[in-house]
Amino acid sequence: MNLYKATTAAIAFCAAGAVSAADLEVTHWWTSGGEAAAVAEFAKAFDATGNNWVDGAIAGSGGTARPIIVSRIIGGDPMHATQLNHGRQAEELIEAGLMLDLTDVATAEGWADTVNPTSLLDSCTVDGKIYCAPVNIHSWQWIWLSHQAYADAGVDVPSNWDEFVASAPALEAAGKIPLAMGQQAWQSSGAFGVINVAVGGPDLWNKINVNKDADAAAGPEMAKVFEAAAAARAMAANSKVQDWNQATNLVITGQAGGQVMGDWAQGEFQVAGQVAGQDYTCLPGLGVNEIISTGGDAFYFPKQDDPEIEAAQKELAKLLLSPEVQVNFNLKKGSLPVRGDIDLTAANDCMKKGLEILASGNILQSGDQVLSADTSTQIEDLMVEFWNDPSYSAADAQAKYAEIIADAD
């Protein structure tokens, strides 16, 4: 043991003597095709600085990865950097003093001026100090439509949700699944949120999710949202896949008409070699309310007691938000960059649509930012049951939903 320690110390010392190079173990749950390609951009850029990116991918979803990440941080054996949805997930870890304060990096790099929308940086801020580096903006508010499926069914590609609903019987007649849905809880919940914003409007969404207005959640406007969701449920009845990208694959291969999914789905289309506007269409806000929710991913840096590592951590934080890396990463990932000041001419149709909306300030906070993880999972539980059980009536689900909102913190 002692020998081992001594050797490691010696190695660390030697390494320090060279450039400030260090191995950083970075955990994340980006393992699908587009995601992995995007992460590779980070790794490439970081390795170029003389450091070494040790990839700690954990497949599954945040649900699999988060217990591992949290228990390692709590157990005193933290990774050097980790993906987490920014927002309220890391609050307690920051309060417990387990996360590295990045304020000096942020100040030096002028994050406050470049990060757009600023709400992203706010989510990283606790007591005036910045603890995370936002890397992208993900918006749930999209529907992805397969040109092939509509061509096979002999109808035009819809341009908004109402048309989509109207076209469903034609698709079904052609043996297609109108709406592709993965059966995991977060997908059910996410799709509901999108329908909520599209059908009920952003104000209603804010009232319920930001202000936790239980009356609004039980109100007639929301009832319409639930009816719409029930209709969507019927359209997705034959979609028997689990993972979101399997559902996306149904759209790519023309087996399904469309999928309500966040902008990360675009990465899958890209990997499949499809072109926006030609092979598929994307409609922000379901073509009804053109709006973008600005959730996203951020990197946190658990505190270490090694100054070398800390320096490397800050270096990585700096790098993640550098213009070049932002462009490369987000192009691969299909998400929007967090900087308002970079040129994205390489972006495709869908991304450009997103950027325009973002620039126009038509934005919404994401569920992660406003709801606690507890409330989110309660809603997920409700939604996954609702989407998968045709006998669960819209009214019953709404009542339960209002209850959860009333108890939300």
Added chain:
Amino acid sequence: MTDTPVALSAAPRGTKPRKRLTPTNIMLYGTLFVAALYYLLPLYVMMVTSLKGMPEIRFGNVFAPPVEITFEPWVKAWAEACTGINCDGLSRGFWNSVQILVPSVVISIAIASVNGYALSLWKFKGSEVFFTILIFGAFIPYQVMIYPIVILLREAGEGLSLITGTKIRLMGSIWGLVIVHTIFGMPILTLLFRNYFASVPEELFKAARVDGAGFWQIYFQIMLPMALPIFVVAIILQVTGIWNDFLFGVIFTKPDTYPMTVQLNNIVNSVQGVKEYNVNMAATMLTGLVPLIIYFASGKLFVRGIAAGAVKG
């Protein structure tokens, strides 16, 4: 003896009992074959699926044998499948698993066998109480214990650091994992060893005491050589359990030292486009190979050991 017909005057009454195709035998073997089919089906499915190409999987059925046998899924599962940005398949995890497996199996069995020995032959006040608690422990879902165990290991690491003066971290080191495996293997293993040693004639133990042998001498020189069958069972159970463990492996190791199961999970759950069932199945079989070989190889020993350890309630 040849079957030359010998004219016997007094033929036995009743039918000759040595007939192969009696209704009983047909039923007996029939049931066994049907049952064997149920147990073998998944193995067959895994095998044929892992030898098919993706197009064949998409349009064929799971039971159809491969039209074109390809070993590509196996190669991919072993050496090429990607998780995140690492594309070296399961190979990385194999040696990690071995490195985790060996000390965990050795230490957990060493401790559990001593426990069982003390519990059956050197009972002391309260020993039965501890044993009962241990057995209750077998029913606690592991996941429930993760949180407190993580805290416990952190504190223990800090305590050890204080005592030894060097920085010792149990979390994230292989020894933390070994401790966890030892703890969670303890209830069932201790039960097995206790039952086994309880069935050793007590007089043997008495004779050794009269011969002046103490606790450890009796353990090492008398009991240990006698306990081979139960050690085989314990080794089989632990190798299987530890090799197949995902939860502890992923929490108490780092990417460099991830065991094979973590990589299997990564491969299986890293869906890139369509699910590559053939690669998944090949990866699955590769991961299951070590415990499977142990089962196939141990054969009768396992049954014999179980008989020795489990029979006494």
Added chain:
Amino acid sequence: MTNINVKDLTLEFGAVRVLDKLNIDIQEGEFLVLLGASGCGKSTLLNCIAGLLDITDGEIHIGGRNVTWEEPSERGIGMVFQSYALYPQMSVEGNLSFGLKNAKVPKPEIAKRVARAAEILQIEPLLKRKPAALSGGQRQRVAIGRALVRDVDVFLFDEPLSNLDAKLRADLRVELKLLHQKLDNTMIYVTHDQVEAMTLADRIAIMRGGVVQQIASPSEVYNRPSNKYVAGFIGSPTINFFEGSITDGGGEFLSADMHFPLTGYDASQGALTARPAWLGIRPESVITGTDVDHQPFTAEITVELVEPMGSDTLIYTTLAGIPFRFRMSGKASVAAGDALKIGFDPAQGSLFDKSTENRL
């Protein structure tokens, strides 16, 4: 000085008192047999003496030394078990030397002692074998050898012959007796077999319910049992008990319509007085044939069942309303239904108080 003294030994398992204030003194070189039915505490007592059980109260002295709390190996004892308890993975030689190695006896000394024990027990050709390759008798010799090499003055035997078949048992019994004569060790021997007890013992301690009923020489135990239990336990076939009462002055014992004269009875507790009592008559003390008429008591009986045993014959009949057994010569030709005249001297029998069941 390897006498053994057990003082007020008490052993309790939880609430159950297995041994109750037991006192036994065993002389140096004595062969003491602990005899009793299963569950009487005889093996338990032996285990206490060996130090294999922690006693609740009392003291144990071996060779004048208080060994109550010493380890078994420190007590200077050797022990032989019913199941032989040979270490299965060690050769015979390994079995014999294991204890000596533990005691850190020098190697040449070990070799010497093993050789000697092997010679005494005639197991030299077996030394390299494993116990599994030995017969039952050979195994038991090795087990005895294991005690022998320890060069101790006290041997403890826990039913050592019970697992052997009848013939081997008889052979080894003789060998054990010879061994005792040769070594002159103090031996304590637990058995439930009264033949072993009678043949081997200098003294027999008969136990029941954790209490010693009688401790005396075999003939004393047989002829003058201290209570009804001992009388019934010793002897095969069992002693015949008549239920009745002693007349005033102790002249006669009355049972049913029978009068048993007691003239010449060697009373243990002062002169006999009138009281309800049991009269025990051993089947062996019954006489038939021409000498019958000289006996103080005679009766005519009808033979109900005959058990020829070769050397002698057992006759079952009824006397004074109770089933009555007696022994005749093997040469007698008797058949069921025969009328027979028998006689015995009731004064040679044993009288027990009706309520205390103690010898009168």
Added chain:
Amino acid sequence: MAVTDGADVESPRTTTKRPNRLFKNMTAKLAAIPMIFTALVVFIGCTVWTIYHSFTKSKLLPAPDKWVGLDQYERLWSTRRWLVSIENLAIYGICSLVLSLLIGFVLAALLDRKIRGEGVFRTIFLYPFALSFVVTGLVWQWILNPQFGIQGVVQRWGWESFTFDPLNNPSIVIYGILIAGIWQGSGFIMVILLAGLRGIDEDIWKASRVEGIPVWKTYIFIVVPMMRPIFVTALVLIAAGIIKVYDLVVAQTSGGPGIASEVPAKYVIEKMFQAQNLGQGFAASTMMLLSVLVVLIPWAYLEFGGKGRD
């Protein structure tokens, strides 16, 4: 000894006093320290810790000072997902207990009939036990896939209306999991019971043959009652596995469709780590523990209560 002259009769090293009880059997106690530690600190300690925190409003980190009384339990029992989980566990538990024992015993009895190729059959029945639940779940998910699996195959044979899609039908999904669970675990139970059957005295069989009792009757009325302790061991092993069922569900259905195949262990874990509501997770695990105790205490009392070794 025989030649000692009596001078050292009362040697000074004679121990006349009962040694301290604490030091009696000291080595055994020292050797049992890992066990005592595990029992007291890990099992008892962690359980107490968990129970205590189930009365708090702990979220991502344990918060021992935020006491909320029974709030977590009230919420737990008004959560549909928990109720579904409990119901599923009950169905899965009872079915898997009965079926594992039944299948295990029938197979063991068949193998015990002096069969040709016993070793081959035994290995076939036992090998699934070597595979992890994750693997088991995946394979059966694949076999029960309505499109490619059994249903698809039968439909392609021409029986168009054939439906067998347990994993996609909320009302029977738990039985789909059961099929996989039995497949994985019953072989081990078979081995245990086979070991028990081998321990039955040959004479019993001879006696029943002489008396002309049919084989099946001998099994049910004579052999099974004789094997009580082995059945108890098997029962304990099955029960311990049932309460922990988690990986299998995650791998096979992820609790779906909807929440139809949720189980308590999954609820606990997701509440603890995904919902970051430790208090709720702890409350659920306390309830699980409670149910284990209800089952286990009578058993432990019967098995270990009082009877020591003779």
